Amino acid sequence: MSEGNTSAKFILAIDQGTTGTTTILFDKKTSIVGRAYSPVKQIYPNLGWVEHDPLDIWQGTLDGVRAAVKKAGITFSQIEAIGITNQRETVVVWDKTTGQPVHNAIVWQDRRTADFCEQLKKESIAASIRAKTGLVIDPYFSGTKLRWLLEKVDGLRERAEKGEILFGTVDTWLMWKLSNGQAHVTDYSNASRTLLFDIHKLAWDADILNYFKIPANMLPQVRANSSRFAEVPAGLFADDSPAIPVCGVAGDQQAALFGQACYDPGNIKTTYGTGAFMLLNTGTEPKESKNGLLTTIAWKLNDRVEYALEGSAFIAGAAVQWLRDELHLIENAGETEQMALSVPDNGGVYLVPAFVGLGAPYWDHSARGAVFGLTRGSSRNHLARAALEGIAYQVRDVLDALKEDSGLDFAEMKVDGGAAANNFLMQFQSDILDRKIVRPQVIETTALGAAYLAGLEVGYWSSQDEIRQLWQVDRVFEPELDPTLREKYYATWKKAVKRSLEWENEDSH
Helix, strand or coil: CCCCCCCCCEEEEEEECCCEEEEEEECCCCCEEEEEEEECCCECCCCCCCEECHHHHHHHHHHHHHHHHHHHCCCHHHEEEEEEEECCCCEEEEECCCCCECCCEECCCCCCCHHHHHHHHCCCCHHHHHHHHCCCCCCCCHHHHHHHHHHHCCCHHHHHHCCCEEEECHHHHHHHHHCCCCCCEEEHHHHCCCCCEECCCCEECHHHHHHHCCCHHHCCEEECCEEEEEEECCCCCCCCCCCEEEEEEEEHHHHHHHHCCCCCCCCEEEEECCCEEEEEEEECCCCCCCCCCEEEEEEEECCEEEEEEEEEECCCHHHHHHHHHCCCCCCCCCHHHHHHHCCCCCCCCEEECCECEECCCCCECCCCCEEECCCCCCCHHHHHHHHHHHHHHHHHHHHHHHHHHHCCCCCEEEEECHHHHCHHHHHHHHHHHCCEEEEECCCCHHHHHHHHHHHHHCCCCCCHHHHHHHCCEEEEECCCCCHHHHHHHHHHHHHHHHHHCCCCCHHHC
16 A cells, blocks of 8 residues: 555546446556445336436445545545546436436336337337437437436426436536536546437437437536546545546446557457446447447547447346345355356256346347256256356357457457456356457456546556556466357357247237
C-alpha cells in the first residue's frame, strides 16, 4: 500500500454492476491498492420484472468509495480522477429539482415491455430503428423501458414535457449525484444502448423519440469517453475531500474491451459476469449483423469513433448463483470447479440457462431455462458441470455468429469477469471453441477500462500504447478435446436449446 507516501496518485474506478458496486483504486502499474464491494438488492415485483432502488445504488457507491480509500490507507487528495463503468440499459428517471427517483430503476434483464416490442416489430419504423441504432428490438434496451415509465407513472409524461424530469442510464444517475445535480451527461457507449441514439449520426434520433413519445429535454448530453464529465465537489466523500473530476465513462462491456487493450479491429473479448458478453472491435466501420448480433459504439476518443459487434448470453454467472441461492447445491461459486472436475463428463446432462429468455443469436424472450438428459444416476456434480458448460456453449453460439458477420477469424479470445477465474470453465471454453483462451493478470478489466479512460484524460497514462504495455497474461488455455467429441457435445446443446425456445408463448398456458 501507499502509507507514508502522500505524493503518490491513484485513479478511482466505480464499477456499478447488476448485483453490486465494486470500487477499486489503481496505481500507475494497474495494481489494486484498495477495493470495496456493496451488494445491490434485487427487486422482483412481478414475473419477469427486475428493479433496483437508485438510492440504494447511490448509497452503495458512496460507501464503496469511502471504504476503498480507507483500505488503501490513502487520502482523497491522492485521487487524480474518477472513472465510471456501469450495468448498461438500466433506466433511472428522477425529479430534476429534488433529485428523487420517480420509480425504481428498471434493470436491463427486465422483460415487462415484451408485448410492446412484439407490436413494435410489426410497425413500419422497426427497420429504421434497427438501421439507426444497430440494435434489435427487444425489452433489453432502455427505450421501451423509458416509454413504459412515461405511460404508467401518473402524470410523468406531462412533468417530463415541462422539463421537470430527467432520464439516464446508471452512469448518468451517478454523475448527477456525484456532481450535486450539476452534470446531466453520458458517454457514446451508453447512449448507443438506449434504442434512441443514431450510431451513424452520433445524435439522439428525433423520429424514434417521437414514436416513443419521449421528450428530448429528458435526455443527457453525450460526450467522448475520455472527457471532463463532471466534478465531485469538495467535501462530498469526507470533510477533507477535495474536488475530484470524473474523466472516464463507458458501459461495462465497452469498458472491459478497453481494459483488455482490444484496440485493433479483430480483437475480441468475453466478459463472464451475470451474463456473458462478447465484443469484437470492428474499427471505425460499423458492421451490420445478419445473425442477431448488435452493432454498437465501442468508444469515442480523440474525435475518432470505433465500433464493435456484440453478442450476449443474458445468464452466465447468474446460473451459478441460481445453483447457490435457489437450489442450495453449493455455498460459493468457487465450489463448482471441483464439482465439475469430480465427474469424467456431464453424464448427458445439459442446462440451458434461459431464465430470462435467450440473447444472441436467438433473441427469444419467451425461451425458458431447462435441464435435459437427467437419469437416475445424475448427481449434483453433473448439474454443476452442466451449468458451467451451458455458459461455454452460449459463448460458442455467439462466436460462430460473430465470425459469419465480421468475416474475421480469431486464433484467441481474451477473457475477464468473475467466472473467468474458474479454470474448468476456461479449459472447457477453449475446448468447445477450438481456440486459445487468454486470461489476464487483472480480471477486473471492466473497472480497469474505466480507470484507463479517466487516466488518459488527465495524463496519468500517456497513450493507448502505454496501456498495451501494462496488459499482462495470467494463463493461456489451449484446446485439448477430441474434435469428434466437440461437435457431438455442441450438436446436443443445439438440440437442448431448440426444445427450450418459445416456451412462454401464447399456446403454453
